Amino acid sequence: MTLAHTILVVLMGEPNSGYGIRSRFEEDVQFFWQASHQQIYRELGKMENQGWISPTVVAQEGKPDKKVYAITDSGRQELLRWCTEPTAPTAIREDLMVRILAGPYMDRGMLIEEVQDRRDFHQQRLEDCREREQWFRDHSDLPLVEKFRYLNLQRGILFEKSWVDWCDRVLELLRSPDLSTIFEES
Amino acid sequence: MTLAHTILVVLMGEPNSGYGIRSRFEEDVQFFWQASHQQIYRELGKMENQGWISPTVVAQEGKPDKKVYAITDSGRQELLRWCTEPTAPTAIREDLMVRILAGPYMDRGMLIEEVQDRRDFHQQRLEDCREREQWFRDHSDLPLVEKFRYLNLQRGILFEKSWVDWCDRVLELLRSPDLSTIFEES
DNA sequence: AGAAACATGTAACCAGTTACATGATTAC
DNA sequence: GTAATCATGTAACTGGTTACATGTTTCT
Numbered sequence: 388m389t390l391a392h393t394i395l396v397v398l399m400g401e402p403n404s405g406y407g408i409r410s411r412f413e414e415d416v417q418f419f420w421q422a423s424h425q426q427i428y429r430e431l432g433k434m435e436n437q438g439w440i441s442p443t444v445v446a447q448e449g450k451p452d453k454k455v456y457a458i459t460d461s462g463r464q465e466l467l468r469w470c471t472e473p474t475a476p477t478a479i480r481e482d483l484m485v486r487i488l489a490g491p492y493m494d495r496g497m498l499i500e501e502v503q504d505r506r507d508f509h510q511q512r513l514e515d516c517r518e519r520e521q522w523f524r525d526h527s528d529l530p531l532v533e534k535f536r537y538l539n540l541q542r543g544i545l546f547e548k549s550w551v552d553w554c555d556r557v558l559e560l561l562r563s564p565d566l567s568t569i570f571e572e573s
Numbered sequence: 574m575t576l577a578h579t580i581l582v583v584l585m586g587e588p589n590s591g592y593g594i595r596s597r598f599e600e601d602v603q604f605f606w607q608a609s610h611q612q613i614y615r616e617l618g619k620m621e622n623q624g625w626i627s628p629t630v631v632a633q634e635g636k637p638d639k640k641v642y643a644i645t646d647s648g649r650q651e652l653l654r655w656c657t658e659p660t661a662p663t664a665i666r667e668d669l670m671v672r673i674l675a676g677p678y679m680d681r682g683m684l685i686e687e688v689q690d691r692r693d694f695h696q697q698r699l700e701d702c703r704e705r706e707q708w709f710r711d712h713s714d715l716p717l718v719e720k721f722r723y724l725n726l727q728r729g730i731l732f733e734k735s736w737v738d739w740c741d742r743v744l745e746l747l748r749s750p751d752l753s754t755i756f757e758e759s
Numbered sequence: 760a761g762a763a764a765c766a767t768g769t770a771a772c773c774a775g776t777t778a779c780a781t782g783a784t785t786a787c
Numbered sequence: 788g789t790a791a792t793c794a795t796g797t798a799a800c801t802g803g804t805t806a807c808a809t810g811t812t813t814c815t
Binding site: 590591592610611614615618633635636637638639640664666 | 764765766767768769775
């Protein structure tokens with residue numbers, strides 16, 4: 388039930404609407420958790436039933452009404468409880484790796500193109516991360532909350548970097564006849 | 574439907590039973606795809622209905638009968654078709670990262686312990702990977718199928734390494750007062 | 760005597776995805 | 788006018804997890 392707890396963490400900062408929470412997910416949560424608005428609204432309903440959050444309908448000018456949720460004491464308690472539980476590493480399920488396993492039976496050129504596309508994708512994300520990193524570095528003496536966000540960004544950077552590195556290595560191999568350079572040192 | 578296609582790739586090598594496929598998943602597929610036996614048996618049923626695989630019941634001495642599945646022409650065609658589709662990066666959903674975001678509101682010592690445990694876990698996996706890497710290096714001139722497996726192992730190594738690196742960095746920060754060393758160079 | 764490996768399945772549940780559905784305001 | 792942003796929801800489907808269920812052989 389980590390989606391619920393991710394939402395609780397967001398609401399620890401300040402009360403927010405489903406739409407607002409969604410936006411926060413797109414900002415800094417994006418690297419390690421994502422959820423569609425449908426999922427968030429459904430989860431918010433469940434969490435309200437549990438008593439972890441309580442809604443207030445806020446009328447707005449020029450905008451539709453919004454339902455702003457605030458974390459309750461019960462919600463805070465639940466988050467605390469969840470934080471004492473050990474986390475388990477998430478199982479990886481990666482299509483591209485299955486594609487690699489299928490490599491011996493497939494067209495080499497097609498595979499190279501696929502890996503190249505992925506390399507570009509992760510390179511782009513890496514650059515985006517680095518830009519955000521610069522923002523953090525420009526604002527020293529940030530509040531604690533921001534420092535922890537920075538740690539997440541660091542995870543994102545290392546993650547994207549490891550993808551780019553792997554793609555580069557694989558591309559070199561795939562382009563060599565019979566993958567002959569496979570055991571050369573990196 | 575990548576589970577089905579992962580199974581198809583396994584069956585490209587040789588016909589296999591549900592149990593055998595499960596074992597293959599535990600060996601080299603484990604780094605990027607995993608499935609319980611329940612899931613595999615269910616999927617095999619669906620795939621048989623689709624005509625991608627065909628079963629033969631094999632009686633064995635001292636062991637229960639097994640249902641050995643072989644890939645059909647239709648299955649081979651489907652795998653080929655799937656391989657022309659572009660892959661999309663898998664969304665990351667990582668509990669530990671949510672825990673980090675909750676960091677500002679939680680006990681520091683608890684968080685350090687959690688990260689330390691994860692560091693140990695990934696370090697262990699990294700060492701396992703490196704052992705298997707050595708096996709590949711000791712057997713040069715491997716068949717193509719093995720060379721592609723090696724590429725997957727490389728992904729696993731870079732993946733685990735990036736986890737260990739990140740944990741190390743985070744631990745150093747968490748142990749410094751107010752995360753003061755946060756912007757020091759890595 | 761008990762655990763591990765071999766072997767296959769059903770049923771219920773939970774979480775994530777996709778499609779459908781509506782409607783105002785603001786910026787280009 | 789058209790897209791983007793703000794704002795909230797329902798319904799059906801798919802895929803993954805957990806629990807239940809059975810039975811043999813081999814190794815310690």
